[in-house]
Amino acid sequence: xxxxxxxxLRCCRDVSKDYPEIFYGEHIIDNTCMQLVMNPxxxxxxxxxxxxxxxxxxxxxxxxxGLGMVPGANLGDGYAIFEAVHGSAPDIAGKDLANPTAxxxxxxxMLRHLNEVEAADRVYxxxxxxxxxxxxxxxxxxxxxxxxxxxxxxxxxxxxxxAAK
Numbered sequence: 001x002x003x004x005x006x007x008x009l010r011c012c013r014d015v016s017k018d019y020p021e022i023f024y025g026e027h028i029i030d031n032t033c034m035q036l037v038m039n040p041x042x043x044x045x046x047x048x049x050x051x052x053x054x055x056x057x058x059x060x061x062x063x064x065x066g067l068g069m070v071p072g073a074n075l076g077d078g079y080a081i082f083e084a085v086h087g088s089a090p091d092i093a094g095k096d097l098a099n100p101t102a103x104x105x106x107x108x109x110m111l112r113h114l115n116e117v118e119a120a121d122r123v124y125x126x127x128x129x130x131x132x133x134x135x136x137x138x139x140x141x142x143x144x145x146x147x148x149x150x151x152x153x154x155x156x157x158x159x160x161x162x163a164a165k
Contacts, residue, residue, distance in 0.1 A: 005049070012026075012047060029056075032046070037059070057072070057085050065140070065141050066140050067086035067102065068086065068099030068101055069102055069105070070084070070085040070105070071102055071105035071106035072085045072102075073113070082106040082107065082110040082113070083106055084106055085102060096147045099141065099150065100147060100154075101138075104154065105127070107123060108123050108127075122158055123158070126159070127157075129157040130150070130153045133153070133157075136153035137150065138150050
């Protein structure tokens with residue numbers, strides 16, 4: 001880790017010199033976690049390697065309700081991957097317990113990335129409406145619905161685009 005972390009830090013330091021108007025700082029992972037818990041507003045962007053990103057994303061998921069809520073996007077020059085931060089959650093697969101919000105939020109990010117804004121808005125608005133109604137939310141966010149009931153509510157809340165009406 002000393003070699004790979006060192007290379008990463010050297011690259012970040014070099015790139016930061018090209019952007020003097022952007023504050024660049026370095027923190028070790030345990031201090032970063034503490035700082036995020038005590039004052040998350042001090043950060044705008046965190047850049048880190050995969051291992052540290054996994055730790056930080058799990059910690060930050062707690063700020064918004066847990067891993068079932070958080071989307072993920074990995075953007076490269078020619079490719080992009082969108083996924084729920086929690087991964088596939090095999091321990092609850094097929095048990096009607098999972099909260100599909102994270103994968104739906106990831107789909108919204110993907111649709112926006114593909115410039116499918118109308119479709120992204122429809123999914124996002126259906127998700128928001130379902131949460132505002134508070135009738136079909138999953139157990140992890142204080143509701144009683146299973147995965148299927150929550151998903152059915154999202155589908156029911158998808159609004160038909162104006163042009164199609």
